[in-house]
Amino acid sequence: MTDFKYVINGSVDKFATDPPGVGHVSQINTEIAGWVLLIHALTKILAVGKRIIHNLKNIIQMKVLNGLLMLVAMIGVFACNQPTVKEKTTIEKKPEWVIVIHGGAGNINPERIGPDKEKDYIDKLKEALEAGGRILDNGGSSIDAVEAAINILEDCPLFNAGKGAVFSAGGVNELDASIMDGLTLNAGAVAGVTRIKNPVSAARKVMEASPHVILVREGAEEFAKGQGLEMVDPEYFYTEERWNSLQRIKERERQQKEDDSKKSGTVGAVALDRQGNLAAATSTGGMTNKKWGRVGDSPIIGAGTYADNNTCAVSATGHGEYFIRNVVAYDISARMKYSGESVDQAAGDIINNKLKSINADGGVIALDKNGNIAMPFNTTGMFRGYLVAGQKPVIAIFAKEN
Amino acid sequence: MTDFKYVINGSVDKFATDPPGVGHVSQINTEIAGWVLLIHALTKILAVGKRIIHNLKNIIQMKVLNGLLMLVAMIGVFACNQPTVKEKTTIEKKPEWVIVIHGGAGNINPERIGPDKEKDYIDKLKEALEAGGRILDNGGSSIDAVEAAINILEDCPLFNAGKGAVFSAGGVNELDASIMDGLTLNAGAVAGVTRIKNPVSAARKVMEASPHVILVREGAEEFAKGQGLEMVDPEYFYTEERWNSLQRIKERERQQKEDDSKKSGTVGAVALDRQGNLAAATSTGGMTNKKWGRVGDSPIIGAGTYADNNTCAVSATGHGEYFIRNVVAYDISARMKYSGESVDQAAGDIINNKLKSINADGGVIALDKNGNIAMPFNTTGMFRGYLVAGQKPVIAIFAKEN
Numbered sequence: 001m002t003d004f005k006y007v008i009n010g011s012v013d014k015f016a017t018d019p020p021g022v023g024h025v026s027q028i029n030t031e032i033a034g035w036v037l038l039i040h041a042l043t044k045i046l047a048v049g050k051r052i053i054h055n056l057k058n059i060i061q062m063k064v065l066n067g068l069l070m071l072v073a074m075i076g077v078f079a080c081n082q083p084t085v086k087e088k089t090t091i092e093k094k095p096e097w098v099i100v101i102h103g104g105a106g107n108i109n110p111e112r113i114g115p116d117k118e119k120d121y122i123d124k125l126k127e128a129l130e131a132g133g134r135i136l137d138n139g140g141s142s143i144d145a146v147e148a149a150i151n152i153l154e155d156c157p158l159f160n161a162g163k164g165a166v167f168s169a170g171g172v173n174e175l176d177a178s179i180m181d182g183l184t185l186n187a188g189a190v191a192g193v194t195r196i197k198n199p200v201s202a203a204r205k206v207m208e209a210s211p212h213v214i215l216v217r218e219g220a221e222e223f224a225k226g227q228g229l230e231m232v233d234p235e236y237f238y239t240e241e242r243w244n245s246l247q248r249i250k251e252r253e254r255q256q257k258e259d260d261s262k263k264s265g266t267v268g269a270v271a272l273d274r275q276g277n278l279a280a281a282t283s284t285g286g287m288t289n290k291k292w293g294r295v296g297d298s299p300i301i302g303a304g305t306y307a308d309n310n311t312c313a314v315s316a317t318g319h320g321e322y323f324i325r326n327v328v329a330y331d332i333s334a335r336m337k338y339s340g341e342s343v344d345q346a347a348g349d350i351i352n353n354k355l356k357s358i359n360a361d362g363g364v365i366a367l368d369k370n371g372n373i374a375m376p377f378n379t380t381g382m383f384r385g386y387l388v389a390g391q392k393p394v395i396a397i398f399a400k401e402n
Numbered sequence: 403m404t405d406f407k408y409v410i411n412g413s414v415d416k417f418a419t420d421p422p423g424v425g426h427v428s429q430i431n432t433e434i435a436g437w438v439l440l441i442h443a444l445t446k447i448l449a450v451g452k453r454i455i456h457n458l459k460n461i462i463q464m465k466v467l468n469g470l471l472m473l474v475a476m477i478g479v480f481a482c483n484q485p486t487v488k489e490k491t492t493i494e495k496k497p498e499w500v501i502v503i504h505g506g507a508g509n510i511n512p513e514r515i516g517p518d519k520e521k522d523y524i525d526k527l528k529e530a531l532e533a534g535g536r537i538l539d540n541g542g543s544s545i546d547a548v549e550a551a552i553n554i555l556e557d558c559p560l561f562n563a564g565k566g567a568v569f570s571a572g573g574v575n576e577l578d579a580s581i582m583d584g585l586t587l588n589a590g591a592v593a594g595v596t597r598i599k600n601p602v603s604a605a606r607k608v609m610e611a612s613p614h615v616i617l618v619r620e621g622a623e624e625f626a627k628g629q630g631l632e633m634v635d636p637e638y639f640y641t642e643e644r645w646n647s648l649q650r651i652k653e654r655e656r657q658q659k660e661d662d663s664k665k666s667g668t669v670g671a672v673a674l675d676r677q678g679n680l681a682a683a684t685s686t687g688g689m690t691n692k693k694w695g696r697v698g699d700s701p702i703i704g705a706g707t708y709a710d711n712n713t714c715a716v717s718a719t720g721h722g723e724y725f726i727r728n729v730v731a732y733d734i735s736a737r738m739k740y741s742g743e744s745v746d747q748a749a750g751d752i753i754n755n756k757l758k759s760i761n762a763d764g765g766v767i768a769l770d771k772n773g774n775i776a777m778p779f780n781t782t783g784m785f786r787g788y789l790v791a792g793q794k795p796v797i798a799i800f801a802k803e804n
Binding site: 187215219220291327330331 | 723
């Protein structure tokens, strides 16, 4: 008997948009202000109308007129078919807390991974969810939860973050991470660090113990060391598999063949705590064979990570350059805020339409303030899972069509 | 006789929102669909109403009823005070090309600058505008124009970008820059570079000659050198004034006094070319005494720089950390796209309300696809100016209230 739910091929799409237990809240237009104004205006008009019609002999005709006026007014309101600011209102099934994680989107298929490794991935994702979940269940903060979940994935060689990160062209593991607090909009990030064991914890220190948001390279390492974070020899990040990937890509480069390796393995987490606060964080080794101090979207607030209690928390994974240009994480928040889209609509459209149309591979995990989860991706798979208060963890890897 | 217009204290606000020659386009709600539906519904109601009232003897009373129904309907429409998608419609005076530049927002006042230096600033801003304007007038691209304008400001020791950049805590000039093409959404950025003479040109090379968007530190320098850009000894960036600023701030730090120096001098440019393409770019030395490889908003696409032909081009200046957390440049574009705000409304509200309310100093220059210009700032001054096809450059430094 397993103590978690593993969603296999064929059922991913459903749960990705409609997780069990997460109340699917209804959309109600906040038209109350408009109605109040309208009814106020109508009352005045009716008063004037009544005085004029006072001369009419037939009281029945006046009732008809009153009815007509109300009818016209109602049609006037409903005919105003312009975009309205929609807000989530029904929260009867809002969960007490939620955590959602990803371990990267990419060219992932069962044959390539094999059953043993698949189990390893599932176990580790479950461990990360449960670590974050324990914190949330005990009333801890969403920031603590996302950091704890990501620390576990950073320490695991299966994912492209921390131990297990890919190698740059120079044969070094250059790590990026960021974190954001949806309550305060505080944020922190590190980029291009090579000696910090848990980059997401360094990002958190930048957020909390520096006046800055982004620190890079040696400066970021100096800061992290000063903050008492665990520093490691760059060799700590070595894994044979990632080293071999680099050699394979370099060989293809020498043969002037296009690099067909799909990068995957960035990790991320978003969470909603009992206090109603959202947080998001992302950690990565970036692209294998990256050159010239390349920085992707993961440490860029607004691109790879965003959290705002008023809308949602987002962590992205994919071809970072496209995610930067399209300001993906913030765009989900902006669509919810300005267009009244649901987290599902906003995240789904950006990943499956906007980014897919420009061949930008990737996905996001997004969680709104009411606990609604979206996990869209336009690749063959995305390591992902969520845990809702009082329920079992749900984990998935492949897409429906696999 | 001057061949340009210098707007002095007291008239800034007007031209900032209503530049001469830039057609001030009217905002017309796209409520036509709503009206058609409404009028259609009304016609039917009127027909029914007329049949009922047919029994009324007095034709005058029926006219009163008709009038009343129309009045109620109109109030119904106007009482629908929900956000509507607004679109710029009148483009009869859309200029053939426009370029707008800034040289930083901050604690700028006439006494501090003095008349001689004020003239130096004005002359240099004019030179930059005219360099960009020449390119645009000859049918060149907005990308070429913003790069050329910024190169002139980077080469001038008056501004905190390129030569004249502020010093980091380590006594080094660490430069950041970015550029974005509104047609393709391509973008490039460099951060923490110390040897590239013109960082904005390196950002452009990243955009055009690399598969990446952001390159940092030595890697970015190696790339720029490989692209044939002019490299300089780090000493090239030394200026006595900036060095003295660093010493002053360090002294205050030793005395544990708060750093009251307002950072200013970031440079930026946005342009609209004859082909209708927008571009934006920003270049800076960041904050004096910055530590640990701090990167601000200037090289962050979406924070300090953004351009999209569908909305606007933006370059920001100010307290970068706040601009990152609030994704300022992209937020202006998002409000225009999703809420139908004008460039003036979006940029003005973000700078003067949202950022001001959290004590986030700074400003932006923003230019929409129809040539409308916004240059809001919430500090005592912002070096700024614009040049519209067929007109004289307009330059300003101080705010109205100075």
